[in-house]
Amino acid sequence: MPLIDQPPFADELQAALAARGGEAVSVPMIQPAEPFLDTAGEDLRRRIFMTESETGASLCLRPEFTIPVCRRHIEAAAGTPRRYAYGGPVFRQRREGPREFFQAGIEDLGDPERAKADARVIGDAVAVLETLLGDGLSTTIGDQAVFEAVVAALGLPRGWQKRLVHAFGNPVALAAMLESLADPQPADDLADARAAELVASGEEAALARHVGARMEETGYSPHAGRTPEAIAHRLMEKTELARTRLEPSALAVLQEFLSFDVPLAGAPSELARFAERTGLAIGEALKDFSARVAALGHAPIAAMHYRAAFGRPLDYYTGLVFEVTDEDGAVLAGGGRYDRLMTMLGAAEPIPAVGFALWLDRIERARAKR
């Protein structure tokens, strides 16, 4: 390990992570770019340092650790459960300010007891930060699964549920979505008269055959991307979506939910009262949420709060998200559960995964102020 080019509290940090049972793992600084672009989307391209190998493969300087650590786990065919601890520089393109940062953190892979594993990583992040900084930190918790349950319980069509869940964590997109739900616009008329007839009469199977026949005529390979069935299904769904209006009362319920920002200790009972008062069946998600709060046990839960609208608009996040901030609101740690990530990266079986990353440069600044 290099003795320079590290935050001054590197030793203390390493010891703290090891004390939380993290097995130290190292991953190369130069990584294939594909897995990052594929999971986070094309927009990431502007924000990472990319280059090409001599043979034309896309490479990048690692912009974070979660994906490299997960890929390493898959490649090593290591068994689960497993806790990895990592640390080192990461690189991001920015117009102003530094482009190199230090991150460290833990990835907790394969523990099927999700509530306990969630509570453990929140506890880890807070404990490590307290070792380095003392108290005065606050933790915000969000839960995509609770949002999904509320949306499902409102009885919206599946297509609308998907749209809303996809926009979760992006307040602008979500607000636009709610607006169009309150005031739906009619779908465009179909240029294909036969298709329009079949949509009107609700004959989805016949519609799929019609689409399939047209595909054949125009030489579009149904194996290339979208199948006739997928197109027919979404066409029916779209017609239904255009007809769906969220009743003002239901919209008010959804907005009330999204405005929740309450101390974590009281959040389970608050959510239970909300469910009872509104008649929403969100029991399962609420059970998991409460189990996580209970599992937090001795963690400094007093400084934690639950904010219902807090999420991350990445499609591999599935449940818990959290961040820890200091008195000035600087985010010192961010984490969450990404149960869909491991299979996206090539794992043969789904592997539950939860973890967090610490922003060491911000921690250093926070230490300097104390």
Add this chain to the structure above:
Amino acid sequence: MNVTVALPSKGRMKEEALAIFERAGFPIAQSGSERSYRGRVEGREDIEIAFLSASEIARELGRGGVDFGITGEDLIREGLADSETRVAIEARLGFGRADVVVAVPDIWLDVTTMADLGDVAADFRARTGRRLAVATKYWRLTQQFLSATHGIQLYRIVESLGATEGAPAAGQADIIVDITSTGSTLKANHLRVLSDGVVLRSEACLVRARCDGHAEDARVKEIAEAVRGAVAR
């Protein structure tokens, strides 16, 4: 110091550019032969003409290597990061018109708007095991339009440097972002432009590099005004 104007080095763009400069009162003589890449304005030793390819003109404008250039707006917006701060469009010239558009296979009957495309992109991986693939040579414009304007993140760009309209049929991509003037090539390839899928309405423009000293240079103002006048006539 001379004022340098970069003009397209070949084709209809070159003819039209020469014509507009002639109408603006700057008749251009190509030095030596037709093949020469240098030219001059008769009676104006203080104006230098360079004939370059359209994409080179965009690049030279971006780094301030020339004062003016005539090129397509698409090349400016695609070729230069922060084009607003580096160049100014002095005049739209009314030729070389073409739109950069988002086009999907016509058989995607359910996809008529960018919002539809967002739905399909969000679901694409779950259905096919891969992200929606967009063939284009317009990386920057595609990212701005899909990601920044329409909030679509889940897609992958497949670089396509020619015959982009053929990419979906060839199985290289699902949709395209490409330039089209009449739409006939799209139609021939069974592609359809989304109703709100126009990324940029492009045409040839007189573009000025934002250089220090332009504000005090009377010739810079003279050229811009003369060309604007020639377009209006």
